[in-house]
């Protein structure tokens with residue numbers, strides 16, 4: 001599974017020091033490359049010893065998407081307005 005190389009969404013419960021610690025995130029709501037795993041919580045979660053990976057991606061229109069799985073070498077996630085978006089998304 002591709003690594004979440006950088007995640008700049010500091011507010012996310014899984015983010016510490018610009019690193020995602022969710023073991024497997026899900027990206028996309030079908031058309032928008034949004035991180036579905038993003039949420040806020042009073043304490044941090046995930047595995048602090050691990051770096052997050054992309055478990056599934058529903059953005060079939062992305063160049064890196066093969067069979068609803070991400071094939072990019074790694075992705076970058078950042079906050080855009082109120083959402084956490086995959087910046088590695090590339091239109092086919």
Ligand code: SF4
Nearest residue numbers: 057062065070086088
């Ligand atoms: S790079 Fe494309 S296929 Fe990979 S997680 Fe981002 S939107 Fe999904």
